[in-house]
Amino acid sequence: MTNPIAERIANHYSELTEGNRRLADYLLVNPDKILMLSTNEIAEACAVSKASVSRFIRKLGYQDHGALRSELLDERDKGTPMALSNEAIGDFSSEIRALEALLENLNESDVESITGAIAGSKGVKIIGYRNSYPVAMHFRQQLIQARPSRSSTSTGSNHRRGSGVHF
Template sequence: MTNPITERIAQHYSELTQGNRRLADYLLVNPDKILMLSTNEIAEACDVSKASVSRFIRKLGYQDHISLRNELLEERDKGTPMALSNEVEVDFSSEIRALESLLDHIQESDMGAITERLSHSARIKIIGYRNSYPVAMHFRQQLVQGRPGVELLPLPGQTIGEDIASIGEDDFVVVIGIRRRVKGFESLLSALPQQRTLLITDQTGLKFKPLVAHTLICPMSNSSPLDSYAVPMALISYLSNRVFNHLGKQAVENTEFVAQTYTQLGEIE
């Protein structure tokens, strides 16, 4: 999805005055400045009056600067890359804060029941689309080290209807849906066995909690243009190690068998 202000400017550009086009050109190149600068600062940057900026914003269909800013913030919450300030964090402070929040959330969750399901269900079906797909793939790769019967869905180029229809009574489903989820995500969750489904999502996915038995929230920061997936990956590591430790000898034997297969096939250095 493109930044909504760029779409509106494109629709009205031919109707704009020379002064408004100067504003339009500036914001087309720097759309995030709406979030960073005041109306007066934008006016100074474009060498126009504050009133001109206000008229330009109304021309685009917004009531005022605040309503435009709120729309951009909503898009950022959905995962659209967008800077919120001129200051860029050069350390991992936001990730550390998010990991601390994740730890608090884990301590309040029923991790015993989730671990039991991940360890002893006949098959584990892991579903992930878009940016959640590599997280789902990594989770699958971690779990298969300790137990068999872990599948990643959907297969490339395939729809998922057949896979949902084949979910057995002893299977457990993990759905990963972080930011900018695919259209129909709610319908997907509704089609899954509610009492045997875990949803891993961010804070914007709390609305789906009634559709599943278990929900784990990965706090995602909005302070940077691009999302960090440190928290989801940390959660995957945590869950995988809980399952491995829970299975004990069975997991060790499975890992040894996987290693032997690697050696036999010559796949790993």
């Protein structure tokens, strides 16, 4: 799998300084960090200055960190696969284990109690941010079908920032 920054780094790698190579190596191994960390946090992780990170990003052809993030977000929104870091793979494994543990410990009476509380409530607030936004919207649709007498109000729709829905 590839991403736009990996291609740009590959094109410039031979001419990078030692500090820029640390940045390049870090971002190649952790491409998801570009979306999550600030310029200052990336600088700290690579033991370089914030100005070095900014210059490195400009050297790759981006106006600034925001422009780089925007391109990567656009690629993600298109469904373009990005390389996963070992940390992300470990996170996925951890999430799978947590879901398996939930399934093992969840009993029918708990499910009935939860669904009864939702069905009998005056309102349900659902909040989804970033990657959990589509899951929240799916749950919203399920509640609309299960609770037809209820109306829904969305308090936002930007999937990058998040949304709250009240029933």
